[in-house]
Amino acid sequence: MKILLADDHGMVRQGIKMLLKETYPSAEIIEANSATALQDLIADDTLDIVITDLQMPGPLVIDVIKKIRADGSKVPIIVLTMSAIQQSAVRVIRAGANAYITKDNAPEELIKAVQYVLTKRRYITPEMTELLADAYVGGSDKLPHENFSEREFQVFQLFAKGKHISDIGTELALSINTISTYKARIMTKLDVKSNSDIIKYAYAHGLV
Structure with a gap:
């Protein structure tokens, strides 16, 4: 078996x-x-499975997943992440990943997930089943953060953790002006006025 393992x-x-x-x-x-x-590396058509973190330097991992799926690749992809954020889980599965596992549960869940996805199936926990059902049934009753782009959601999470613009820019390899633009969009979509409002919103909705 040939496995691509990505984590920074x-x-x-x-x-x-x-x-x-x-x-x-x-x-x-x-x-x-x-x-x-x-x-x-993910374009290698001899890969049997990909296991990747969600937050790493470079392009958005979720965009990498979308692109490889758009290119027609069927390689099973497991996202293994520190983030237990429900919104991240739904976005990852929608993008084309076969499984979403938190690193806390890796010893118990990873091998089981590998065995499942190698048979071209998705490994969906009961919690994920409920999340996906809610996401698809929700219809027009979207919460403001559900209208974020992938990058906006990533920047939002970092602001919600109390990080400053310069720190976020360094972490994402983006300019301060770019991060400021994302922040303005985020605040508009959430209808909030300050960093503390972003943090309050994030905690109120279980997003950190």
């Missing part, structure tokens, strides 16, 4: 590799340490 933290990759090797000792594991590397 080396120790995390080592832990996941050890977990995978216990079940698949002969697997070839290729590593990527950024979304840019993921984007370059």
